[in-house]
Amino acid sequence: MDARTSQCGSAPAISARAIGKRIGRIEALSDLSLDLHRGEALGLVGTNGAGKTTALEILQGLRRADTGKADIFGVPAGSIAARRHIGVTPQNTDFPEQMSPREVLTFAAAHFDRPQKVSDLVATFGLGRLIDRRMGGFSGGETRRLALALAFVGNPALVFADEPTAGLDTDGQEMFKAHARAYVEAGGSLLLTSHHWDEIEQVCDRIVMIDRGRVVLEGTLDDIRRRAGHCRISFDLPEGATPSGRAADARYGDGRWQIVSADSDGLVRELIATEPRVANLHVIPLDLKDTIARLNQEETER
Numbered sequence: 174m175d176a177r178t179s180q181c182g183s184a185p186a187i188s189a190r191a192i193g194k195r196i197g198r199i200e201a202l203s204d205l206s207l208d209l210h211r212g213e214a215l216g217l218v219g220t221n222g223a224g225k226t227t228a229l230e231i232l233q234g235l236r237r238a239d240t241g242k243a244d245i246f247g248v249p250a251g252s253i254a255a256r257r258h259i260g261v262t263p264q265n266t267d268f269p270e271q272m273s274p275r276e277v278l279t280f281a282a283a284h285f286d287r288p289q290k291v292s293d294l295v296a297t298f299g300l301g302r303l304i305d306r307r308m309g310g311f312s313g314g315e316t317r318r319l320a321l322a323l324a325f326v327g328n329p330a331l332v333f334a335d336e337p338t339a340g341l342d343t344d345g346q347e348m349f350k351a352h353a354r355a356y357v358e359a360g361g362s363l364l365l366t367s368h369h370w371d372e373i374e375q376v377c378d379r380i381v382m383i384d385r386g387r388v389v390l391e392g393t394l395d396d397i398r399r400r401a402g403h404c405r406i407s408f409d410l411p412e413g414a415t416p417s418g419r420a421a422d423a424r425y426g427d428g429r430w431q432i433v434s435a436d437s438d439g440l441v442r443e444l445i446a447t448e449p450r451v452a453n454l455h456v457i458p459l460d461l462k463d464t465i466a467r468l469n470q471e472e473t474e475r
């Protein structure tokens with residue numbers, strides 16, 4: 174057990190059962206259950222307004238659920254004991270204009286028993302040239318980098334990251350993904366919401382997808398790809414040749430012929446039998462974005 178989780182008992186990082194929440198006339202969450210195991214990254218995904226932020230706020234203890242029960246490392250969400258173990262990157266951040274990132278990080282670090290070194294966070298989140306500037310004139314992305322560092326400053330056992338890379342440049346996004354994955358590999362637990370499928374795919378082990386407050390899909394990424402059951406087949410043909418038979422629907426793009434199929438083995442066999450000049454055949458599972466799009470399409474066709 175690593176130092177982060179040694180004080181957290183043996184319960185899962187998050188255990189939420191049948192959470193319901195009404196905001197005004199809207200049923201923001203209905204019967205939401207989810208678990209986050211230790212040392213795991215879970216992606217909570219869904220369209221705008223699906224209920225992701227509401228769920229995170231309940232798990233962090235910022236909102237009260239109307240029904241259901243949520244525990245963090247076996248103690249009620251929102252309790253002091255639960256809050257001691259969590260780090261948070263909220264969607265909206267507002268820092269005092271007169272303070273510098275160094276002052277904010279040093280102040281926050283002083284509240285924890287085993288904080289991260291400020292110098293390490295500066296390096297991880299690329300805060301070097303910003304660290305002693307007053308935050309009044311900070312851009313959105315600069316502010317976001319500090320918000321990310323703050324989530325990790327207490328060396329927490331569980332981090333909630335609500336659209337953490339919104340507004341970040343490409344370097345910042347890569348920095349977050351690498352750090353998030355390293356944090357999870359080292360035993361940390363992460364609940365991530367994001368609209369960037371590549372970010373979910375690179376950081377998370379599992380996803381829970383919600384729609385209008387209800388869980389509509391969940392599983393490991395491998396599981397979900399298997400359920401979608403489609404692969405992308407790409408191949409080369411001599412100039413002027415076009416695919417035929419079941420490969421006739423292939424499209425030419427990125428310098429290769431490509432087709433998505435639920436029966437990649439059969440299609441490849443037929444392709445080789447009917448077109449002996451086929452070369453550089455590759456069969457790869459669909460990426461997460463295309464997998465989800467296909468599952469959604471199948472759902473609407475049902």
Ligand SMILES: Nc1ncnc2c1ncn2[C@@H]1O[C@H](COP(=O)(O)OP(=O)(O)OP(=O)(O)O)[C@@H](O)[C@H]1O
Pocket residue numbers: 196197199200201219220221222223224225226227228
């Ligand atoms: N303070 C509020 N007042 C009124 N409605 C609210 C409030 N907070 C949330 N809602 C509603 O609850 C639903 C869930 O909102 P939530 O912010 O949890 O969605 P989300 O999945 O995080 O969306 P996004 O991807 O856009 O951030 C939405 O329909 C939203 O309009």
